[in-house]
Amino acid sequence: MHPVIEEIYSSADDELLASAISPDEGSLIQRILTSHECTRTIEIGLANGLSALFIWDIQRAKPGAHHVAIDPFQTKDFGGRGMANLARAGCDSCTLIEEGSEIALPALLKSGAKFDFALLDGFHTFDQTMVDFYFLNRLVRIGGVIAVDDVNNRSVNRAVRYFATLPSLRIIDSTPFAGPKRRMLNTSKKIASVLLRPLTYAAGPAISFEYLDSSVVRPGLVGLLDSSSMVAFEKIDDDIRSTNWYDYL
Numbered sequence: 001m002h003p004v005i006e007e008i009y010s011s012a013d014d015e016l017l018a019s020a021i022s023p024d025e026g027s028l029i030q031r032i033l034t035s036h037e038c039t040r041t042i043e044i045g046l047a048n049g050l051s052a053l054f055i056w057d058i059q060r061a062k063p064g065a066h067h068v069a070i071d072p073f074q075t076k077d078f079g080g081r082g083m084a085n086l087a088r089a090g091c092d093s094c095t096l097i098e099e100g101s102e103i104a105l106p107a108l109l110k111s112g113a114k115f116d117f118a119l120l121d122g123f124h125t126f127d128q129t130m131v132d133f134y135f136l137n138r139l140v141r142i143g144g145v146i147a148v149d150d151v152n153n154r155s156v157n158r159a160v161r162y163f164a165t166l167p168s169l170r171i172i173d174s175t176p177f178a179g180p181k182r183r184m185l186n187t188s189k190k191i192a193s194v195l196l197r198p199l200t201y202a203a204g205p206a207i208s209f210e211y212l213d214s215s216v217v218r219p220g221l222v223g224l225l226d227s228s229s230m231v232a233f234e235k236i237d238d239d240i241r242s243t244n245w246y247d248y249l
């Protein structure tokens with residue numbers, strides 16, 4: 001772990017720890033950056049810069065690597081600490097866009113920008129997550145990766161459940177998030193799912209999804225999303241869905 005990351009964690013208060021990514025999530029990001037060809041990276045939500053530092057720690061060894069961080073509140077709420085921490089770690093290849101992602105992402109798309117890796121860790125409402133993911137999915141090349149933090153947050157979870165149904169995306173990695181209550185819930189849902197399987201099979205997906213939560217009808221996929229804190233999607237193809245495309249979830 002980079003010494004600046006260690007130092008931030010060791011002196012962090014509860015507020016910083018609640019907003020920043022965890023060491024496990026940092027490791028997930030670093031696994032992806034190591035195993036995939038990534039030079040152009042982007043993140044939504046810089047804050048104190050922990051996620052950007054995990055990214056920089058791998059990317060600094062790659063010639064031409066460049067990071068874009070989007071955060072409208074870097075100066076106002078964080079006093080520039082994210083950028084200052086990156087500078088302390090010797091990062092000289094990060095561009096800060098101090099605008100809301102809803103403004104910055106369409107502008108990047110219009111400019112023709114492309115990225116190999118994206119981290120979504122901004123404003124966590126359902127609608128903002130949908131907008132952010134939509135644009136990141138347009139901005140990331142085929143073979144690139146989009147990691148989403150805080151998928152244990154209900155609003156983020158709902159948005160990610162939808163994107164998990166897209167045929168052009170597949171989940172390739174995740175970090176576990178399983179407090180005892182969540183584990184019990186997940187186990188009981190798995191049991192319910194097995195008991196209800198003959199019924200859901202006979203009724204078909206359209207009827208089953210009218211009555212049951214997708215975590216019971218599709219326990220494999222949703223179970224993973226419900227027991228993770230960060231999930232990474234690989235973009236495996238162009239998005240070629242037709243206008244009426246919909247998959248149940």
Ligand SMILES: C[S@@+](CC[C@H](N)C(=O)[O-])C[C@H]1O[C@@H](n2cnc3c(N)ncnc32)[C@H](O)[C@@H]1O
Pocket residue numbers: 019020021044045046047048049050051052070071072073074077099100101102121122123
């Ligand atoms: C959970 S924190 C990010 C933590 C950071 N990734 C880390 O590991 O230290 C969420 C960040 O999203 C930013 N944010 C809030 N609204 C935003 C928006 N509309 N666009 C982009 N970022 C936003 C906040 O300023 C905050 O820095």
